[in-house]
Amino acid sequence: MTTPETPQQPQAQPPQQPPAPQQAPAVPQAPAPQAPAPQPVAVATAPQPPHGAPPPGMTPMAPAPAVPAPPSAWQQAMNNAYTSPIPIKKTNLGHALTSEWTKIKSVRSTMWTLGVFLLLVIGIGLLAVAQTDDADYVDVPFTIPAFFGLILGQICLITLGVLVTSSEYGTGMIRTTFTASPQRSRVLAAKALVFFVLAFVVSAGSIFFVGLVASGAHSGPGVGEVSWMDTVFKGGLYVSLLGVLALAVGSMLRHSAGAITTMLGLVLVPAIMPAFLGIWSSTEKLGEKMEEYNAISSLAEIFKIDSSLDGGGGGQLLLLVVVTAGALAGAFALLEKRDV
Template sequence: MASVPAVLNSEWTKIRTVSSTTWTLVSAFAVTVAMSAALCALMNSQFDELPLAEQATFDPALLSFSGLVLGQLAMVVFGVLVVSTEYSSGMIRTSLAAVPQRGSFLFSKILVAGVLSLVVGLVTSFATFFLGQALLGDHRTDIGADNVLRAVFGGGIYMGLISIFSMGVATMLRSSMLSLGILMPFFFLVSQILSAVPGTKNVARYFPDQAGSKIMQVVPAAMNSEPAPYGPWGGLGILAAWVVAALIGGYLVLKKRDA
């Protein structure tokens, strides 16, 4: 029986020695910060042209995290690669032979990759916030303002949970192409489109990305948007429920199916 510290060390070695996972996390940071900075600079120059209702509900903290629309996709790719690379390479058989306790194997992998995702998410969130506020000029907010620190920490937690959710989905599907083929369009297209359609937006509010992103919102009904039926922490709780469901599904598939 492999010891837990040994399994954790093994999973850490796998992640840090695969260049694709490392560069994916670098991309998540770079894309999020760059896109957020560009949008904050643009908003600063165009603020006076906004409708009065949007000016009144302007949320400078939330705008700082606008780059997460793309950055979260890199976190999805990281989560999928952490799990599915072993299936595509055939290394999953060796891994399960070394660690036959499948629960220990899976949750050690999730723990190591999840903590790494959370750290990268927090670094990204703080970096994008401070840079974004610097570019907003007179329209900026301060990290000491009400609920702003919660939003900044929440941005990092959101990125980490999206990555872990993707790990659970990839464990169920056991394929990089299939996992990315479902998750990427879902987060980038389906969720965004359904949340804008009157007939489906009430359902889309409970999608993991739509609900979880509320933790980054400081101003209620920001940018004159419709308020959600839950608060910031409630939204994060909905995302966490999606994550737990994905991990349970992944564990059941791993436990019952051959490698």
């Protein structure tokens, strides 16, 4: 049995759109006439007042106060800087003296030089006291035994005076000293004062001790009639001034060996040269003056070894004061002029 075939349906077609109407060709139009631009008309204006002047009819006003500018960054940083809890004081000579005393008592050179000085003056003095008799002190003071020790002991004070200044230049510590105390003259003055007081106390004390021992060991008729307390002061003053002179020379030369050699020449050469200068008549007067004013002869006159001399060493002390003052003046001038 055959199945009847199903008739095929025709596919739906989309509706067709009507054709677009044709546009007419564009006809060019003539440009529209433009109106003429308006011409500027001058308008009369009233004269303006000068710049900064108030308008007419108004009273001038007072200028407004200037507003301070805000602080800059570095000013704020300075205001917020660290404040030390330690009270800040203005430095003076007393601080420099304290500093120099701390330095001079804490170095080994002070202990060695002063120790050898005391050993020479007191040791040789006591040996002389033990070897002398009562009659030996009839025309001389009791401090005469200390004279023999001072001849060698003065070299110790000269060495210490040089080292007080020149040692800091050798180690470079003088830069630290001048950084802490920029006033250089104050530093040098403090060094000279501290050294002079220390040298005078040690030297005068040793001379007094020897004289005290001699006065206790020797007695008798006519013994001790010559005053000896002035020799304690003058002898200590003379060797202390020699040390200050060495300090000034050390400050000027800034070299320990050179300054010590120079000072030894100033002390020893005038004591030797008169023997050579006396050969010629033209230099005989110079030799006599050098023999009178050299360091050893000056100490001998201070200690009244020659009873015929009544000067007491006043002229020798005055000459040494003048020479030391001149050397210190030169040291101060060079210290301010030269670099460290």
